[in-house]
Amino acid sequence: MTTTTIDPRGPTLSPGVSSPGASPVVSSLTVAGRTVKKFIRTPQLIVAGTAQGALFLLIFRYVMGGAIGHTGVLSYVDFLVPGFVATSVLFTGMGASAGVADDLGMGLMDRLRSLPISRFSIIDGNVWANTALTTFSLAITTGIGFAIGFRIHNGVGSALEAFGMCVLYGFAFCWLFVALGLFAGSPQAAQSLSFLVFPLTFVSSAYVPVSTMPGWMQAFANYQPITAMVDTVRILTEGHVAEATLGHPLHSYLAASLAWSAIIVAVAAPLAVMRLRR
Amino acid sequence: MTALIEARGLTKRFGRVSALAELDLSLPSGRIVAILGPNGAGKTTFVRTVATLLRPDAGTLAVAGHDVVREPQTVRRMIGLAGQSAAVEEMMTGRENLAMVARLYGQSRRSARAASAATLDRLGLSDAGDRLVKTYSGGMRRRLDLGASLVGAPRLLLLDEPTTGLDPRSRIELWDAIRALGEDGTDVLLTTQYLDEADHLAALIAIIDGGRVVAQGSPAELKQRVGADVLDLHTREASTLARAAGVLERLDIGAPTIDTETQRCSIDAPKGTGVLALVVRALDDAGIDIEDVTVRHPTLDEVFLKLTGSSCSATSGSSDSTSISSSLSSDSDSDSDSDSDSHSDDRVA
Numbered sequence: 001m002t003t004t005t006i007d008p009r010g011p012t013l014s015p016g017v018s019s020p021g022a023s024p025v026v027s028s029l030t031v032a033g034r035t036v037k038k039f040i041r042t043p044q045l046i047v048a049g050t051a052q053g054a055l056f057l058l059i060f061r062y063v064m065g066g067a068i069g070h071t072g073v074l075s076y077v078d079f080l081v082p083g084f085v086a087t088s089v090l091f092t093g094m095g096a097s098a099g100v101a102d103d104l105g106m107g108l109m110d111r112l113r114s115l116p117i118s119r120f121s122i123i124d125g126n127v128w129a130n131t132a133l134t135t136f137s138l139a140i141t142t143g144i145g146f147a148i149g150f151r152i153h154n155g156v157g158s159a160l161e162a163f164g165m166c167v168l169y170g171f172a173f174c175w176l177f178v179a180l181g182l183f184a185g186s187p188q189a190a191q192s193l194s195f196l197v198f199p200l201t202f203v204s205s206a207y208v209p210v211s212t213m214p215g216w217m218q219a220f221a222n223y224q225p226i227t228a229m230v231d232t233v234r235i236l237t238e239g240h241v242a243e244a245t246l247g248h249p250l251h252s253y254l255a256a257s258l259a260w261s262a263i264i265v266a267v268a269a270p271l272a273v274m275r276l277r278r
Numbered sequence: 279m280t281a282l283i284e285a286r287g288l289t290k291r292f293g294r295v296s297a298l299a300e301l302d303l304s305l306p307s308g309r310i311v312a313i314l315g316p317n318g319a320g321k322t323t324f325v326r327t328v329a330t331l332l333r334p335d336a337g338t339l340a341v342a343g344h345d346v347v348r349e350p351q352t353v354r355r356m357i358g359l360a361g362q363s364a365a366v367e368e369m370m371t372g373r374e375n376l377a378m379v380a381r382l383y384g385q386s387r388r389s390a391r392a393a394s395a396a397t398l399d400r401l402g403l404s405d406a407g408d409r410l411v412k413t414y415s416g417g418m419r420r421r422l423d424l425g426a427s428l429v430g431a432p433r434l435l436l437l438d439e440p441t442t443g444l445d446p447r448s449r450i451e452l453w454d455a456i457r458a459l460g461e462d463g464t465d466v467l468l469t470t471q472y473l474d475e476a477d478h479l480a481a482l483i484a485i486i487d488g489g490r491v492v493a494q495g496s497p498a499e500l501k502q503r504v505g506a507d508v509l510d511l512h513t514r515e516a517s518t519l520a521r522a523a524g525v526l527e528r529l530d531i532g533a534p535t536i537d538t539e540t541q542r543c544s545i546d547a548p549k550g551t552g553v554l555a556l557v558v559r560a561l562d563d564a565g566i567d568i569e570d571v572t573v574r575h576p577t578l579d580e581v582f583l584k585l586t587g588s589s590c591s592a593t594s595g596s597s598d599s600t601s602i603s604s605s606l607s608s609d610s611d612s613d614s615d616s617d618s619d620s621h622s623d624d625r626v627a
Contacts, residue, residue: 018355019430020384030381038369041410107365111426114329114359114436115382116351 021116031112031125032132035099039133049092049137054144057084060207061148071209072245074238081150082162082234083206085141087226089170090197092137093177096130097190100181109276119276123182123269127174134170138163154239162236165257169229172261172268179272205246206230225264228256280343282307282434282465283328287337289489290323297323299489300337305467305482307342310460312480313469316586320489321469322362325438328467329359341434358432362439364419365426368412372403372422375411376429383430397425401455417448424455428464435459437468441475453479473578483578487586500581508576509547509557512540512569519543525564529556547573 022030039045060080071079103109112122142163152159177194184190203217204210204226210218221227232253234242243250283305290298297320305311313321326332327339330350338345344352366375373394380390398407401421411419420440427435440456441449456479460466470476476483477497484494493500513519516538523543526534531553534545547553554573561568 018352018433021351021355022382022384027382030378034367034370034378037374038367041369107361107363108367110326110329110331110361111359111365111379112382113331114354114357115379115430116354116384117382 019116024118024121027117027121028125028128031122032129035126035129036132038099039129045095050140053088053091053137053141057081057141057144057148060084064207068208073241074245077149078151078153078238079209079234080207081142081145081148082237083204083230085138085145086166086169086230086233087201087204087206088138088141089134089166090173090201090226092134093130093170093173094191094194094197095133096126096174096177097181097184097194098187099130100126100178101184101187101190104182105186113276120273123178123272123276126178127171130174130178131167131171134174135167138166138170152237153241154235154237158236158239162233165229165232165236165254168261169257172264175265175268175272179268179275182272182275200224200226204230205234209245225257225260228253228260232257281305281340282342283311283467284340284343285324285337286339288324288327288334288339289336290320290327290332290334296489298327298334298337301486301490303484303491303494305484307465308463309481310456310466310468310479311482311484312476313467313484313486314471314473314476314582315469315486316471319486321471321486322438323489324486325359325436325467325469328353329357329436330354331359356433357436358427358430358434359436360423360427360438360440362442364416364423366411366419366422369410371408371410372398372414372418372425373407375422376425379426380429385430393429393431397429400458401425402451415448417444417451420444420448420452421455424452428459432464434465434467437466439469439471441470441472449475473582477578485582485585492585493581497578501575501578503581507547507573508544508580509553509571509573510542510544511557511561511571512542514541514567514569516541518566518568521564522561522566522568525560525566526557529560531556541569 021027057080061077065076065080068076070076100109103112109122113119180193181190184193201207203213203221204224205221206226210221210227213221231242231246231248232250235246235250235253246253281304283303285301285303288298288301288303289296299320301320301324313324315321323332327334327346328341330346330353333347338347340346341353341356344356346353366372367378370378376394376397377390380393381387385393395404395407398404401424403418403421403425406414406418411422414422424437424440427437437456441452444452453475456466456468460479460481466479468475468479480497482494482496483500485492485500493503495503511522513522519536519538519541523534523536526543526545532546534543536543545553545557554571558571
């Protein structure tokens with residue numbers, strides 16, 4: 001039992017006049033804490049998510065990998081794993097949509113919106129929590145990548161930068177998914193909206209070289225965000241060999257990736273805030 | 279003195295539907311207030327507007343003198359909201375849920391923990407406090423949800439259909455909790471479609487229909503406003519009932535209503551008109567044997583019927599317009615299941 005001591009700020013239940021409301025930082029952390037707790041206490045989510053990621057990685061590596069063979073001078077596993085890890089943030093970030101839509105449906109969002117806190121922190125708390133979860137699964141996916149034969153050829157420093165870029169992608173896409181969840185209306189709708197990630201990830205350089213696709217598809221694949229994001233990670237982990245295969249220097253991919261991440265946040269964040277202020 | 283809630287010409291439209299149509303309402307502080315109305319009357323829209331979740335299209339709404347549109351943050355500092363569904367996190371314990379909300383109200387960690395413990399205690403959830411909410415029953419969730427709305431010790435509690443969908447026992451437990459809050463001096467505004475709930479809990483009732491207030495007053499005042507007391511008479515047999523009704527009709531003091539199920543015939547009996555004596559004499563003259571005759575105050579259901587033209591607690595069940603339930607509580611309890619399905623009509627996103 002807790003002994004209730006009298007706190008000057010008063011845990012009294014007699015009606016107060018007015019509550020100050022939590023600061024933006026405390027609000028964000030409190031909102032984020034709840035999402036993280038929910039995730040940690042649902043172990044089946046973690047196990048299923050990890051198993052699914054591992055399964056797909058094994059299928060690409062060993063089932064398709066044989067037919068794909070070498071991609072340029074890179075072995076397929078070294079080509080695949082950077083792409084797979086970078087795109088994994090989309091598959092784990094997807095969960096944010098359903099979570100947010102669920103909060104809206106069950107009235108939790110109404111409660112949060114009726115509290116004396118900034119509405120921005122309701123969203124950004126969710127984004128931070130989901131970014132943390134995405135980062136956690138990034139680490140696991142990376143570990144599995146190493147286990148099936150992936151190796152870095154460009155030094156540890158660059159590899160860590162690559163990981164940092166993946167975390168950034170995760171952050172950007174979490175904004176997108178939270179915004180989608182707010183607009184979706186129901187968890188089911190949010191889930192189906194999130195499947196937009198399939199064309200985005202598969203029609204990119206993530207799993208196979210873009211040059212093997214038909215011309216009209218290459219046009220899309222080359223200019224959509226995922227390709228630049230994936231190739232940045234590829235060059236950071238594999239160095240000159242990858243740079244030579246891909247055809248452009250690192251800095252152009254890096255600039256494109258940073259720009260795309262910024263654009264995604266710049267579009268999704270105001271939409272999400274607008275939706276919640278409504 | 280500033281009114282606790284002051285609405286003037288409050289209007290909110292969803293597409294072509296006016297959920298609130300120039301609603302005027304002034305509610306004082308210090309009493310439990312019930313907003314009573316059928317599905318789609320605008321109750322939820324009104325509460326959501328008070329809670330700053332919706333912006334009105336026209337008119338003004340102020341809570342303790344603070345405009346909900348111009349000073350939403352000031353209003354949010356004063357209110358605690360419990361919506362129609364239990365908005366609590368299933369994967370956290372009851373204690374954690376309450377502490378989280380207390381933190382968001384701006385309390386220190388320690389203060390939030392203490393407020394959480396005190397609230398659990400007050401709602402009889404101390405024993406379940408450390409269990410995950412997903413193990414809670416529906417009634418416990420609603421109580422925890424109520425706890426979340428009051429853990430920040432708000433000045434005004436907003437409860438949107440707090441007992442919809444609950445079984446009778448959980449309902450009474452929740453009523454007790456709400457009544458105790460009112461006695462402690464927290465202002466409570468609740469919406470309900472149950473007349474007995476308004477009658478039991480509220481010192482002041484505002485009946486709304488079609489987005490406007492159609493009547494306002496204490497339960498006693500409202501019953502009085504419909505004016506007349508009601509004379510009920512029971513007969514032993516159905517055939518006698520029809521004959522008795524015929525006699526009443528010929529008295530030319532109003533149209534009697536007949537409820538064959540309970541063998542009852544009712545007629546308005548305005549005070550000081552000696553209707554009782556008149557009726558007894560007329561029935562005696564006609565040689566009709568009656569079981570008993572009573573004169574009583576009208577029920578809120580009858581008041582509601584007169585004011586809105588539709589029955590409130592019996593939305594689906596006994597649609598027979600001549601049957602007016604005299605025992606409100608049993609009536610609305612049996613209806614609570616069907617009503618909980620339809621309550622979403624009232625909630626326009």
